[in-house]
Amino acid sequence: MYLIYNPEGQDEPIRWRYNPKRMMSVEREDIEKRTNRNFSQFTTDVLQGNSLCRRALLFTYLRRDHPKTRWEDVDFAWDELTLEYSKQEWKAIRDEVMTTKVGDELADALAGIDRHMAEAHDEPTDEGKAELPIAG
Numbered sequence: 001m002y003l004i005y006n007p008e009g010q011d012e013p014i015r016w017r018y019n020p021k022r023m024m025s026v027e028r029e030d031i032e033k034r035t036n037r038n039f040s041q042f043t044t045d046v047l048q049g050n051s052l053c054r055r056a057l058l059f060t061y062l063r064r065d066h067p068k069t070r071w072e073d074v075d076f077a078w079d080e081l082t083l084e085y086s087k088q089e090w091k092a093i094r095d096e097v098m099t100t101k102v103g104d105e106l107a108d109a110l111a112g113i114d115r116h117m118a119e120a121h122d123e124p125t126d127e128g129k130a131e132l133p134i135a136g
Contacts, residue, residue: 002084002121003061007076016061017124018083023060031056034071047083054081086123090116 006013020043023031028039034056035042045053058081059074085093094113101109 001086001089003057004082004084005058005061005076005080006082007080014065015121018057018061027060031060034059051078085116085120087117087120088123090120 001018003016003018004013005016020039031042031053032039035045035050035052037045037053042053042056046057055074055076058076059069059071062074063069090113094110094117097106097109097113
């Protein structure tokens with residue numbers, strides 16, 4: 001999965017590879033303190049669109065690139081921050097849908113997934129099988 005930040009006035013968006021299982025413990029602990037959630041709940045809430053969780057995630061990635069970034073300075077319009085599945089993640093979703101849906105429902109789901117897969121970016125190949133970005 002990718003975290004994409006495209007602030008107004010910036011020519012190119014910033015794209016980070018988001019894999020919660022590869023985040024460092026100090027980052028996870030900071031996120032837990034800032035959001036008042038355990039990390040597993042945080043990863044679910046990020047995907048469900050929780051604003052505080054997405055701000056904490058953006059703060060974490062901005063701070064990696066700019067260590068002096070302050071929490072108070074992280075503010076974004078909702079459409080400036082998105083999460084996108086990789087092609088490999090869309091394939092895993094597609095494989096799951098193949099086992100859970102049938103008929104027209106399956107055909108509609110596959111058509112939508114295939115559209116997303118066509119536009120998605122590849123993951124680095126050194127991380128093995130694609131998994132959905134939820135820490136368990």
